[in-house]
Amino acid sequence: MNLNLTNKVILISGGAKGIGGAISRGLIEEGAIPVMIDPSEKEGAAILTLGESFQIPIRLFEAIDSEKAVKLTLEKYGRIDGLVNNAGANDSVGLENGSPEAFEKSVAKNLNHYYHLAHYALPHLKLSKGSIINISSKTAVTGQGGTSGYTAAKGAQLSLTREWAVELLPYQITVNAIIPAEVYTPLYENWIKTFPNPEQRLAEITAKIPLGKRMTTPEEIAAMAIFLLSDKAAHITGQHLFVDGGYTHLDRAL
Template sequence: MNLNLSNKVFLVSGGAKGIGGAISKGLVEEGAIPVMIDPSEKEAAEIIDLAQGNALQIPIRLFSPEQAKEAVDLAIKTYGRIDGLVNNAGSNDGVGLENGSPEAYANSVSKNLFHYYYLAHYALPQLKQHQGAIVNISSKTAVTGQGNTSGYISAKGAQLALTREWAVELLPYQIRVNAILPAEVYTPMYASWIQSFPNPEEKLAEISGRIPLGKRMTTSQEIAAMAIFLLSDKASHITGQHLYVDGGYTHLDRSL
């Protein structure tokens, strides 16, 4: 399927590794130009090489409005346009109710949520001009809970709320806004978490066995395929949706 993304420019926060890296690579394969806001230089260099130079890394972390504005401005300076935004960067940092603190909680929410708003705010003039699209990467934990991760869950739930809010606000500009909710995706960050258990392979098999479709984890490429479709005009009448790409993990009976 030709998604008509050739030479279109997309901001991807956390766009060099894991799910973000898969999205950037998928965009390259579609002839689009990913702008990766991510300090991971080795992984970003591989994607730039794949794109034969037609991609950009902005090696900053999005801890402030000024950094988000810098990233947007640099993308516009380099390519003259922005056609879409994938809000993806974040980490499940384990700041819970019992094991956290008010200060740690505030920091966790801030680093997992605020840059979604910052990037959308500063990219908005370009998105209006090009009738762009926004894809917010959230998490199934926003609707199921997980335990011991209050900050991350707060941010992920807010991302779902913002998806619907922005979809309404941006209707006059034909800007579509959707969210993807992954469940168990074996990214480098996930692999690091699995290694924290006494028997990592046993734990991984236990989790995979609870995923109804195929008893396997979702791949980053499967999340990327949905994100890229939502960015394209093939999804021209889809907005305000929360889409689960999780092998049935969230909604199907896990005893299946």
């Protein structure tokens, strides 16, 4: 299937490793140009060798950081055809084990740059009739416990997906969310290692994933993202798409 992504310029926050890295690599394979907004220079350098791509090695703390990323992209390529909001981390700021200050910081860290990047990229997405994808998390709909800030941000991302899909209808900009569950990324590996017996804990989790008793791969999340960025998905908008092996909705007793 020709996805018609050749030379399309796609912004990806956290685009150098994990799910974002898989999306960047997949876009290069399709002839698109990923712009990785990610301070992980070693991982980014490996992707840069695969084909036309660009890395902006900054963290998106303030609105000015997102504005800079958009400006640098336009200076190099002159256009933006898509945006993948992906960067974030489950920082375990809970109700009992957190504080109001920590909660506010967690929400800001995981949510604000989604809005900032979309805001600054919007004039150029209007020109290209592009797409926005928000990478959320199953924790937004299932809860997890002990991570109020992260889940609040992830739930807001799902809400903004529908809100932006409505607001941007006149410009034929599609907006969708992808909801992963258990994906073995570097951040997930770090979390698993916090348990006394990491291998046992990982086996317990994968045993509860209905389809294949295995984790979703970053490349499987990337495949959905790349499809949604393409012309083939031009009439899909406002959707929350679960790529999780049935983990969220199917009976885990299966």
